[in-house]
Amino acid sequence: MTCEMPGCERVAKKRWRTIPICNSCHGKLRKETLSFYDGRTKPENRRMYKQFKEVEAKAK
Ligand SMILES: [Zn+2]
Secondary structure, three states: OEOOOOOOOOEOOEEEOOEEEOHHHHHHHHHHHHHHHOOOOOHHHOHHHHHHHHHHHHHO
């Protein structure tokens, strides 16, 4: 299985919610999410999460 994030072709070994993604994208999403909840990243700057939401919307 390949990572579902746009432009990423690494092997998906993890999931974010129900979407298969690679370790690298999972790490970036996790870091960005933590940073957002800490107030260090503004909602409009959640680049990985925005991409993820688009992928998730298509998967439904
Ligand atoms: Zn990836």
